């Protein structure tokens with residue numbers, strides 16, 4: 001497969017093989033074929049990346065914000081130029097259809113541009129003094145070298161968000177992407193380096209996750225940790241960060257409730273929801289995943305979702321006719337299948353789907369389940385797949401209670417024409433972001449992150465650069 005090359009480490013300004021004993025494999029989820037095998041980073045590679053990151057921090061933080069901004073803008077332009085190849089590599093390693101890969105590369109470019117501008121606005125303050133002869137002001141300074149860990153679902157966009165924010169603030173970054181999807185992220189790092197980001201300001205470590213994260217977080221060089229991924233791994237990262245007193249940003253997904261009220265048009269709600277539900281085969285942290293529909297609209301909603309689900313064309317993301325690709329790995333297929341089997345065993349009605357897709361790839365059909373009891377695992381655990389579990393409700397109080405019944409809160413969705421209901425859903429459902437009559441939630445300009453067990457801190461928006469800055473107070477006589 002000529003479009004897919006062997007992923008390499010980028011350490012101290014050189015692209016090279018890792019020296020670790022472990023071999024890692026990249027598998028095309030559309031057909032199960034191994035695309036590449038590469039050597040993991042060795043502890044010595046990690047040490048070299050850390051020394052380089054220290055040096056990179058000195059060089060990069062010494063540049064003006066304007067110079068850093070220019071590099072990030074140029075990197076965004078390079079990313080767009082290279083989108084056809086990077087998009088193809090992303091589809092090969094991750095499975096999403098080419099159109100979605102192109103969208104992700106564009107979103108990544110937009111992230112870099114947003115932070116290129118925000119980096120120019122890291123203002124300090126002048127503070128009124130209690131003493132006539134003393135002046136106080138504050139300086140915003142980069143916090144230091146950053147360890148960033150990104151997942152396989154949006155490897156390029158989520159890496160661009162962390163790299164963009166940290167680099168714009170003047171920090172150097174050691175990035176560890178998911179071992180399953182390393183190549184398109186490497187392309188992003190290449191764009192940054194070729195755009196003029198000094199070699200040591202960015203390191204890319206591909207390795208055994210726990211080895212890399214434990215070494216990086218324990219190192220005194222690293223001053224900030226940022227992770228996106230599962231709650232289980234997030235807890236491990238947070239524990240390590242706490243042990244070493246490093247500030248941490250965590251984006252850990254959720255289990256987004258959808259409330260469709262009696263006054264909503266159920267067909268319009270389905271048409272809107274499907275735009276996000278089947279994107280990336282449902283593997284989006286903000287994916288709508290628990291559907292509560294007013295009893296008067298319930299059957300129409302279930303029937304409409306099933307009809308859209310049945311019309312989905314599953315296939316290889318390179319095929320123009322494909323509307324939904326495979327899941328990212330075989331373990332994801334096992335996980336969603338187990339949730340569907342459990343729901344059925346608990347009395348849910350299988351309306352459509354509930355079976356694997358074509359060929360040897362990691363496909364699972366869009367699946368609509370009705371009358372799903374609240375205690376079924378699928379209503380408790382984030383499915384991270386193309387599953388639509390639906391349950392009826394009678395009052396808005398009941399729906400909000402069901403939405404708030406889990407200890408997570410990343411995204412939530414509401415469909416209603418009633419201002420009072422919209423206000424209640426917007427203000428009472430516990431979530432970092434609530435979308436009303438829309439599924440548009442994420443853009444570079446809006447803060448993104450969870451409440452409760454969905455994470456710590458915010459990425460993007462005005463808040464996105466904050467975690468990478470520290471504030472120095474200067475008193476002058």
Ligand SMILES: NC(=O)c1ccc[n+]([C@@H]2O[C@H](COP(=O)([O-])OP(=O)(O)OC[C@H]3O[C@@H](n4cnc5c(N)ncnc54)[C@H](O)[C@@H]3O)[C@@H](O)[C@H]2O)c1
Nearest residue numbers: 151153178179209210213229230233251252253285382384
């Ligand atoms: N918040 C998100 O955007 C996001 C993204 C991907 C996955 N998830 C969640 O993860 C769940 C399971 O995903 P999975 O099947 O890939 O399992 P998983 O939790 O084992 O995640 C594996 C990923 O986490 C990384 N990882 C594992 N251990 C690590 C460590 N000690 N240090 C650093 N990184 C580590 C790996 O690189 C790998 O890419 C999904 O159901 C979903 O809830 C969330």
Ligand SMILES: O=S(=O)(O)c1ccc(CO)cc1
Nearest residue numbers: 154276279284285286441442
């Ligand atoms: O597809 S998007 O709605 O743009 C989206 C939202 C959130 C995330 C985080 O996993 C990725 C993509």
